[in-house]
Amino acid sequence: MAVSWFSAVSNFSSIIGGGESSVPPLVDRTWNGSNYGCKCYPGDECWPSQSLWTKLNSMVDGNLLVNIPPGAPCHDTFEGPFGTVSTYDAAACADAIAMWPDESWGVEKPAAALWTYFTNDTCRPTNNPADPCTLGFYGVYVIQAHTRDHVKAGVDFARENNLRLIIRNTGHDFIGRSTGWGSLVVNTHSFQDIQFTDRYSGPGQYNGGAVTIGAGVQGLTLLAQANAQNPPVTVMTGECPTVGVAGGLVQGGGHGPLTPKYGLVADNALSFDVITADGRYLTANSEENPDLFWALKGGGPSAFAVVLSVTFKTFPEEKTTGVIVNINSTHTNDTNLFWDGVKSFHKYSNDFVDAGLYGYFELMPQRLHIKPFVGIGKTAKETNAILQTMFDEFKAKGIPYDAESKEYDTWFDLYVDLFDDETAGTSALTGGWMFTHQDVEENNDGIIEAFKTVLSPRGDLKDQGVIIGHLWNAGLGTPVSNSATNPKLRKSTDFIIVILPIPDGATWAQKEDFQYVLTNIQDAALREAGPNGCSYVSENDPYQSNWQVHFWGEEYPKLIEIRKKWDPSGVFYAVSTPGTEDWEVIEYGTRLCRKY
Numbered sequence: 001m002a003v004s005w006f007s008a009v010s011n012f013s014s015i016i017g018g019g020e021s022s023v024p025p026l027v028d029r030t031w032n033g034s035n036y037g038c039k040c041y042p043g044d045e046c047w048p049s050q051s052l053w054t055k056l057n058s059m060v061d062g063n064l065l066v067n068i069p070p071g072a073p074c075h076d077t078f079e080g081p082f083g084t085v086s087t088y089d090a091a092a093c094a095d096a097i098a099m100w101p102d103e104s105w106g107v108e109k110p111a112a113a114l115w116t117y118f119t120n121d122t123c124r125p126t127n128n129p130a131d132p133c134t135l136g137f138y139g140v141y142v143i144q145a146h147t148r149d150h151v152k153a154g155v156d157f158a159r160e161n162n163l164r165l166i167i168r169n170t171g172h173d174f175i176g177r178s179t180g181w182g183s184l185v186v187n188t189h190s191f192q193d194i195q196f197t198d199r200y201s202g203p204g205q206y207n208g209g210a211v212t213i214g215a216g217v218q219g220l221t222l223l224a225q226a227n228a229q230n231p232p233v234t235v236m237t238g239e240c241p242t243v244g245v246a247g248g249l250v251q252g253g254g255h256g257p258l259t260p261k262y263g264l265v266a267d268n269a270l271s272f273d274v275i276t277a278d279g280r281y282l283t284a285n286s287e288e289n290p291d292l293f294w295a296l297k298g299g300g301p302s303a304f305a306v307v308l309s310v311t312f313k314t315f316p317e318e319k320t321t322g323v324i325v326n327i328n329s330t331h332t333n334d335t336n337l338f339w340d341g342v343k344s345f346h347k348y349s350n351d352f353v354d355a356g357l358y359g360y361f362e363l364m365p366q367r368l369h370i371k372p373f374v375g376i377g378k379t380a381k382e383t384n385a386i387l388q389t390m391f392d393e394f395k396a397k398g399i400p401y402d403a404e405s406k407e408y409d410t411w412f413d414l415y416v417d418l419f420d421d422e423t424a425g426t427s428a429l430t431g432g433w434m435f436t437h438q439d440v441e442e443n444n445d446g447i448i449e450a451f452k453t454v455l456s457p458r459g460d461l462k463d464q465g466v467i468i469g470h471l472w473n474a475g476l477g478t479p480v481s482n483s484a485t486n487p488k489l490r491k492s493t494d495f496i497i498v499i500l501p502i503p504d505g506a507t508w509a510q511k512e513d514f515q516y517v518l519t520n521i522q523d524a525a526l527r528e529a530g531p532n533g534c535s536y537v538s539e540n541d542p543y544q545s546n547w548q549v550h551f552w553g554e555e556y557p558k559l560i561e562i563r564k565k566w567d568p569s570g571v572f573y574a575v576s577t578p579g580t581e582d583w584e585v586i587e588y589g590t591r592l593c594r595k596y
Contacts, residue, residue: 118176252538263478300577359471
């Protein structure tokens with residue numbers, strides 16, 4: 001929810017801002033005995049005056065909005081940073097309650113986060129309108145950018161006024177990079193252009209098919225339009241239909257069902273159009289600004305520049321097979337037998353990915369749901385032949401299961417049929433780890449024991465953890481990286497996402513405890529079981545120690561140098577991305593500051 005700037009200023013009591021002539025320095029703060037220099041926030045003398053905000057609104061053609069959380073219509077009032085606003089709307093509240101789990105609903109909100117833990121959950125939908133509603137960790141203002149000049153105006157305004165800047169595309173974000181207390185948000189989701197070409201004519205040796213997409217284009221939209229080409233083509237995307245391909249996905253590296261064949265999303269990027277921290281429009285490719293081009297391919301979202309559009313390779317569509325496998329409580333309530341089944345499944349994961357299969361699975365107490373194994377260019381007979389060793393071991397061990405195979409004319413047909421929609425609106429911490437071929441070969445039993453720890457990390461958290469697994473070999477089709485991604489990903493077999501739900505109303509102390517559990521019990525078990533592995537930039541615990549090496553490995557020093565070159569003042573900030581070592585969010589998750 002958001003309201004226009006001009007309607008807002010008549011409802012909110014204004015805060016006196018600072019002068020308009022100079023760029024303010026960092027704001028001195030002391031927290032827990034340490035001294036910091038912080039970004040500028042409401043209430044600080046440096047906060048821009050109303051006339052400056054009015055000028056910004058004019059520069060973005062009236063698209064500056066005052067941000068109100070999407071759950072506010074269920075509350076009598078919103079207690080915002082500029083005063084109290086009446087927000088209750090019965091119809092809008094009913095819509096919010098019904099649609100809260102729907103990712104597409106959240107994507108279309110100006111600044112909503114699809115997973116809400118890092119918003120501080122202070123204004124969720126409720127059946128009690130008297131419940132309080134505050135801004136939490138959401139941004140104060142949103143620019144609903146419709147042109148590149150709108151984006152530039154936001155970047156310039158944040159830089160010149162020392163504001164925390166958030167670049168928000170879809171809000172498809174597990175670790176809080178799309179939110180930030182007291183920030184100015186630039187929403188790029190309206191950038192929806194898609195243009196295909198049969199022959200790429202840009203720099204470099206590649207001259208095959210390509211597509212140029214705007215920053216806001218999502219996976220399902222892109223794949224649908226690719227499939228509608230004559231002849232049909234496909235593009236590397238994530239497995240989730242709502243993820244923004246040109247935004248955080250490619251900048252985090254980007255894995256998906258086509259990874260075994262074509263590598264990571266970042267490996268398939270040909271050119272970027274961006275706005276830099278100093279407000280310049282630039283193209284980055286193999287000849288123009290090649291260092292920036294390399295860094296944008298997996299070097300971290302919202303770290304080097306604002307992406308306006310990206311050009312990617314396209315590939316011919318192929319027949320595809322999907323196989324669904326289940327072992328769950330409808331088959332057996334024998335816990336030991338269930339875990340034997342999980343062990344047998346994972347035991348052969350190296351063989352699966354080396355044969356070109358992709359696998360997506362969910363692991364919960366007494367439930368292994370593999371939906372699906374994907375065989376690009378393979379018949380059902382060929383795909384099942386690859387899986388037969390697993391099926392044979394199930395039979396030999398007496399492990400009950402069910403399996404189903406389906407053939408499709410194209411990968412896109414499988415995608416829309418077999419991949420389930422994700423659910424938004426939940427509050428959870430996210431961690432994980434990537435296991436290499438060597439880890440699986442040498443310590444599969446240890447990996448399964450680590451899975452058990454993730455699902456039940458402590459006595460009071462029995463059966464509370466969830467695992468989302470992705471089987472792929474990113475080095476199969478692209479053995480040598482051409483991107484900033486961690487080289488260890490070229491030896492990958494299984495990337496695990498850990499989910500630890502957070503209860504409603506958790507206190508700060510409880511949240512700190514849950515973070516400890518995620519980092520030091522769940523993820524620690526995975527790291528110990530897979531000493532040759534690494535972390536994935538966008539779906540992991542950003543508060544783990546040594547995140548620089550876990551995320552980027554030997555590429556990190558180069559990324560630091562590029563970050564210093566392109567954003568020396570820290571205009572951009574996303575947690576645990578190159579160059580953020582000296583920055584910290586203090587005062588209970590609010591102010592972004594540099595430690596002196």
